[in-house]
Amino acid sequence: MKSLTATRLATLILAPVLAVAALTGCSSAAAPGTSSTADAGADAPWSYTDDTGTTVTLDHRPTKIASYADYAIGLLSYGIDPVAVFGRVDVASDSRFADYDISKTAIVGNSYGEIDLEALAAASPDLIVTGIYPTDREGTLDTTSAYYGFADTEQQAQLQKIAPIVAIKIGGKGSDVIDSINRLSSALGASDDTIAAAKQKFDDAAADLTAAAKETDLEVTQMYADAxxxxxxKPADEPETELYQSLGVKFTDLNPTGYYYWDIYSWENAAQMMTGDVLLTNVEGFQAADLAAQPTFVSDPALVAGQVHTWNQEALDYASQAKHMTELAQVLRESKPL
Known part of the structure; x- marks a missing residue:
């Protein structure tokens, strides 16, 4: 989910950092989707064009990857162990990493935009992976602004001195984001068999979610709330909800052609969005008890019925989404229409 804290942290001033390692690769503009030389041996020259059209070229396939948490999980699911991870919440307690051993991974950031550059440099990555969100539903990418997970362009420039950066476009169809993560994972050495096995589980979970959505016919409100x-x-603007919507899940979508990504309601007019049978509340924001403390929200039907679930944005890879879709199917089957 697109972080609200990204904008709020944009004005942070990055503290001076010790000089870091020199850039280990070069970048140039090229068409997105250009094939890489990943099929060659690990010691052969390596080239990869990311979703912004930037090409990274190295004298070998990168083996020491630093990544924003959302994408590190996808890499881990394909057997690629990052040397460093930074995220928007405490990585060590992030339940999305529960199935993976990251005891040897350097945790270099536990809050959006706050990255320990000295610790990251010490991990000696030869590639940094993060995302980039479009600025509108047409998919426009603003490559002059900081990529997702970075505080600002100054910090991004410091990171670029440590290692080249590749960005995954987190917009449009969920299946396209999955394809992008698969393409990068393949370029980094993930086997076709590993990806195919994960896809089978994904397909099974997708079919089950479709069945659950049809059986229950419930409306789901995916939301973030704070003071x-x-x-x-807006389900069409978030790749994960777009994916679930394509599988038949109904989402609250009162203004589909309005502002991009979020429909925003003050607490005074929150009653306007109380149409959902199930609330999925972002893990970083208000949860059931907090919502119940809001006088204008305490009567929300889903809240009254106890059909509120803490929801964490999952990585858009086959394994993560198979797990998440299974959880959502269970939520739907355990809920009732209101």
């Missing part, structure tokens, strides 16, 4: 109000995800 300022309620932010409802």
């Amino acid at each position: 300022d109000g309620v932010y409802v995800v």
